[in-house]
Amino acid sequence: MMQPNRSFLFAPGNHPRRVEKSFTTGCDAVILDLEDAVAVAEKPATRATVVEALKQPRTCRGYIRVNSIDTVFCYDDIEAVLGPWLDGIMLPKVERAADLQAVDWMMTSLERRHGIEPGTIDLIPIIETAQGHAAAREIAASGGRLKRLSFGGGDYTRDLNLQWTFEEEEIAAVRAEVVLASRLANIDPPIDTVFIHIKEHEHFARSARKGREFGFQGKLCIHPDQVGPTNAAYTPTDEEAAWARKIISSFDVAEADGLASIQVDGYFVDYPIVEKAQRIVTLYDAVAASKSTNS
Numbered sequence: 115m116m117q118p119n120r121s122f123l124f125a126p127g128n129h130p131r132r133v134e135k136s137f138t139t140g141c142d143a144v145i146l147d148l149e150d151a152v153a154v155a156e157k158p159a160t161r162a163t164v165v166e167a168l169k170q171p172r173t174c175r176g177y178i179r180v181n182s183i184d185t186v187f188c189y190d191d192i193e194a195v196l197g198p199w200l201d202g203i204m205l206p207k208v209e210r211a212a213d214l215q216a217v218d219w220m221m222t223s224l225e226r227r228h229g230i231e232p233g234t235i236d237l238i239p240i241i242e243t244a245q246g247h248a249a250a251r252e253i254a255a256s257g258g259r260l261k262r263l264s265f266g267g268g269d270y271t272r273d274l275n276l277q278w279t280f281e282e283e284e285i286a287a288v289r290a291e292v293v294l295a296s297r298l299a300n301i302d303p304p305i306d307t308v309f310i311h312i313k314e315h316e317h318f319a320r321s322a323r324k325g326r327e328f329g330f331q332g333k334l335c336i337h338p339d340q341v342g343p344t345n346a347a348y349t350p351t352d353e354e355a356a357w358a359r360k361i362i363s364s365f366d367v368a369e370a371d372g373l374a375s376i377q378v379d380g381y382f383v384d385y386p387i388v389e390k391a392q393r394i395v396t397l398y399d400a401v402a403a404s405k406s407t408n409s
Contacts, residue, residue, distance in 0.1 A: 116400045118142050119262070120332040120348035121341045122177070122305060126151035127164040134167075139338040140345065142404070143175040148191050149182070149206055157187050161194035168199040177236070179204035183213045192217065196224040202236030207269065209245040211256035218258040233259045238305065242266030243273045247288045254299035264334060265292045267307035278310070280317045282324065293329040303331035312337045322347035355398040358391035 125136035127146040136144045146164040148157055168176040180191035180203055192203065203221065208214055214237070222232045237259050241250055247270070254263055267285050271278040278284065285307070292304050306325035309318045322333050322344050333344045350358070361378055365388045368376045375384040 116396060117175070118332075118349075118397065118401050118404055119302070119305065120401075121335055121344040122264075122332060123335045123338065123341055124151065124179070124308070127167075127178070128152050128156050128160040130163070130167070133164070135338065137172045137174060137176075139341045141174055141335065141341045142332065142345075143177055143201065144172075145177040145179050145204055145334075147179045148187070148195075149179050157181065158190070161191060165195055165197065165199060175201040177202040177204050177238070179206060182207040183217060188217075189220070192220055193224065196221060196235065197228050198230060200235055202238060204238050204240060204264070206240045206266070207242055207246065208239035208253055209243055210249055211252045214239050214253060214256045214260065215258060218256075218260070221259070235259070236261065238262060238264050240264045240266045241288070241292055242269035244270075246270075247291060250291050250295040251298055254295040254301060260301060262302040262304055262331070263292055263296055264305035265289060265307045265330075266334070268310060270307075280311070280314070280320075282321060286328075289325070289328045289330075297329075303329055306330040306333045308334045308336045309340070310336065312339070315339070315343070319343045319347065349401050350394045350398045354394055358394040358398075361391040362388060362395065 119142055121141040122143045122145055123136050123139055123141040124145045124147050125132045127133065127148050133146060146167060148160055148164065152160050164178055176199070178195045178200060180195070181187035183205065196203070205214065205217055218237060221235055221237060225232045225234060239253060239260070241247060241253065241263055242265065246253070250263070265288065267278060270285065270288060276284045289306070296302065296304050309321045311317060318340055325333055326347055332348050335341055335344055361383055364378045365376060365383055375382070377383065
């Protein structure tokens with residue numbers, strides 16, 4: 115059964131109360147942050163704090179965002195936090211496939227040290243600079259344990275001196291490229307950017323819906339209030355799932371009679387439409403199974 119990847123909630127690793135709360139929000143994964151949310155002086159001490167947090171009982175996956183590979187913190191971050199308590203690492207500001215491959219190699223060595231099957235722990239790069247945008251296809255095709263990309267609009271708009279508007283038209287091109295790069299590399303659909311206006315609930319919901327329309331499978335969140343709208347945007351409704359099941363079952367009957375294009379209630383259906391319907395059903399069932407497991 116697939117795991118839903120709708121909502122990834124950041125929590126500052128050096129704030130125990132926020133960390134504890136983050137695991138109760140209903141998100142699919144929590145990302146304990148060692149990068150932007152932690153002051154430089156506190157970064158080394160926070161490594162032990164986030165490891166201890168991930169060792170506690172929890173009902174969702176636990177990731178850690180380490181510092182970027184061009185900093186003095188990255189190597190020590192990964193060495194300190196990787197272990198059987200960790201589901202994945204978020205690597206920020208990835209600009210070259212070689213950087214991702216170097217971190218992958220290091221993670222493999224540490225997995226062996228801890229008796230973990232190499233490749234078990236997830237690695238998600240964040241595309242969030244002009245250079246990363248330009249190299250997105252190379253990064254997506256870098257191989258190894260890479261399953262999906264993510265996109266970070268905050269650093270991207272800073273790097274390019276863009277005005278990040280509610281409409282988000284200025285990041286449409288990079289969103290499209292990250293989705294396209296993922297498809298060309300035959301990896302999973304990517305995870306969309308955060309939305310920094312915490313109190314703008316309507317605009318946030320629109321941003322989440324837009325990400326799904328672009329082809330993302332989930333969204334990075336920076337506040338617990340964003341988890342519910344994100345899950346809603348990326349979860350098929352009961353009506354969508356029922357319609358998808360009807361398409362699949364009707365097509366199965368037609369295909370058995372030698373037909374590969376039919377109409378279902380006036381809607382044209384052929385193999386591509388059936389494949390999309392199957393994706394809807396698969397995700398819907400995965401979300402239902404996740405709720406059952408965590409209840």
